[in-house]
Amino acid sequence: MGKELRNVVIVDAGRSAFGRGARGKLVATRLDDAAAQVLRELIERNPKLDPAMIEDVGMGQVGSASELAGIGSDNVKKLAGLPQETATFQTNRQCGSSMETLHRIAQSIMVGAIDGGASIGAERMGRQLGGGGSSQEDRNRNEVYNEKLLNTNDVQRAPAPNHDDIFSVPFPDAILDQPTNASMLQTAQNVAEAYGLSRQTLDEFAVESHRKYGVAFDKGIYGEEIISLEVETPVFDDEGNWVSAEVGEMITFDMDEGFRPSTNLEALTNLRTLPVESYTDSEVVVTAGNSCPTNDGISVAIMMAEDKALELGLEPLARIVGFGVAGVKQQFMGLGPIPATRKALDNAGIDAGEIDRVEFNEAFSAQVIPSIADLGIDMDKVNVNGGSLPIGHPLGATGARLVGTVARELRRSGGRYGLATQCIGAGMGISTIVESMDN
Ligand SMILES: CC(C)(COP(=O)(O)OP(=O)(O)OC[C@H]1O[C@@H](n2cnc3c(N)ncnc32)[C@H](O)[C@@H]1OP(=O)(O)O)[C@@H](O)C(=O)NCCC(=O)NCCS
Numbered sequence: 001m002g003k004e005l006r007n008v009v010i011v012d013a014g015r016s017a018f019g020r021g022a023r024g025k026l027v028a029t030r031l032d033d034a035a036a037q038v039l040r041e042l043i044e045r046n047p048k049l050d051p052a053m054i055e056d057v058g059m060g061q062v063g064s065a066s067e068l069a070g071i072g073s074d075n076v077k078k079l080a081g082l083p084q085e086t087a088t089f090q091t092n093r094q095c096g097s098s099m100e101t102l103h104r105i106a107q108s109i110m111v112g113a114i115d116g117g118a119s120i121g122a123e124r125m126g127r128q129l130g131g132g133g134s135s136q137e138d139r140n141r142n143e144v145y146n147e148k149l150l151n152t153n154d155v156q157r158a159p160a161p162n163h164d165d166i167f168s169v170p171f172p173d174a175i176l177d178q179p180t181n182a183s184m185l186q187t188a189q190n191v192a193e194a195y196g197l198s199r200q201t202l203d204e205f206a207v208e209s210h211r212k213y214g215v216a217f218d219k220g221i222y223g224e225e226i227i228s229l230e231v232e233t234p235v236f237d238d239e240g241n242w243v244s245a246e247v248g249e250m251i252t253f254d255m256d257e258g259f260r261p262s263t264n265l266e267a268l269t270n271l272r273t274l275p276v277e278s279y280t281d282s283e284v285v286v287t288a289g290n291s292c293p294t295n296d297g298i299s300v301a302i303m304m305a306e307d308k309a310l311e312l313g314l315e316p317l318a319r320i321v322g323f324g325v326a327g328v329k330q331q332f333m334g335l336g337p338i339p340a341t342r343k344a345l346d347n348a349g350i351d352a353g354e355i356d357r358v359e360f361n362e363a364f365s366a367q368v369i370p371s372i373a374d375l376g377i378d379m380d381k382v383n384v385n386g387g388s389l390p391i392g393h394p395l396g397a398t399g400a401r402l403v404g405t406v407a408r409e410l411r412r413s414g415g416r417y418g419l420a421t422q423c424i425g426a427g428m429g430i431s432t433i434v435e436s437m438d439n
Pocket residue numbers: 095129184185210260262263264267268271274287288289291292293294363393423424425
């Protein structure tokens with residue numbers, strides 16, 4: 001290629017507050033408009049950044065918001081007022097979509113193909129994961145679930161050859177014998193069983209996450225990353241469905257709706273368990289209290305070649321120094337961050353012990369706890385301001401949110417390396433390592 005790899009920095013990152021899926025404050029808001037507004041705000045608050053320097057805009061989403069389907073990223077570019085000459089693309093790596101987009105933009109900058117770009121994450125989850133969609137009965141024979149996916153070959157079923165180097169426990173045969181289309185909730189239960197985690201351990205983790213979020217919110221820490229939006233209050237009918245013909249009053253939306261200040265162990269202990277099975281005669285432990293909610297939301301990160309950013313006098317949040325993505329057995333989906341982070345650490349050339357701050361997507365308490373333990377990272381460094389249990393997890397929007405959050409927290413705490421990591425629905429993990437600009 002004849003070019004040296006260049007350093008890439010995050011110039012700025014921000015997001016909307018995350019609303020509750022189907023019944024939250026973003027239901028009556030077009031997400032193309034909201035994404036454009038967040039992007040525009042980031043550009044405006046960095047006056048030294050010429051919008052024409054954003055050469056490529058990627059948008060990661062799992063695909064549930066119809067206003068963002070097809071060329072949604074291009075529509076957002078136009079609505080944000082960027083030049084028509086800015087290129088655009090869409091990405092779908094399920095929950096890892098906007099982190100994947102961020103990697104792609106960063107890699108293009110690294111190899112010198114572009115000088116700057118933006119990663120957008122957007123999701124409207126509705127009532128169900130992925131926004132629901134039509135039932136199997138409404139689908140033609142090319143659209144229905146492919147039953148052949150229920151079978152696995154010997155290689156797919158057998159533990160990975162390097163299993164013992166990555167995970168501290170064997171995966172129970174009774175779970176590996178299950179088809180690889182487990183619900184996300186079931187994968188959380190499976191991980192809890194493999195690692196022998198009790199309901200109380202999971203609930204305590206959730207209580208602590210809400211507590212930390214409350215403290216951080218009151219200190220204004222989330223005010224730095226949340227870009228407040230004026231949104232229309234959705235009007236719902238008696239069954240909780242949005243009545244789009246009715247127009248509600250405009251309100252300021254600047255706080256994540258997943259946060260429940262009253263969360264305590266007693267309340268969580270009293271929640272019923274969710275419809276999952278134990279395949280090893282263990283306690284059923286997964287509840288709405290120790291699972292992330294379903295959400296709507298937007299995240300944006302603007303990246304640039306470090307030399308260009310500094311030349312312009314910008315003050316970047318952090319430098320991107322490592323990426324990793326890896327697959328795991330689908331039934332243990334939540335453990336994806338372990339191999340993905342190992343790859344990212346290798347890519348960055350550092351050890352887990354050198355990580356100062358971690359933003360770990362809390363899809364479920366059940367997967368964060370063993371993943372952090374197996375990575376050998378001190379839990380005190382993880383989600384110090386709370387995590388996705390209170391913040392929410394609008395699938396495709398989470399990745400860029402995690403990277404922005406950890407970059408800011410690194411700057412706040414004076415650490416050197418930060419890790420953003422998350423599990424991915426099909427059975428994967430994705431990780432990004434950032435480094436403080438002081439190094
Ligand atoms: C877990 C899940 C099924 C719950 O959905 P839900 O039932 O609509 O969730 P709710 O917010 O209504 O919570 C259910 C109950 O738990 C209670 N609850 C939830 N969190 C609570 C908390 N922190 N403190 C107290 N009560 C809480 C609610 O108040 C509600 O109680 P109610 O039924 O008496 O009103 C849904 O959020 C989900 O699917 N989450 C996972 C999403 C996912 O898989 N993402 C991808 C991961 S890879």
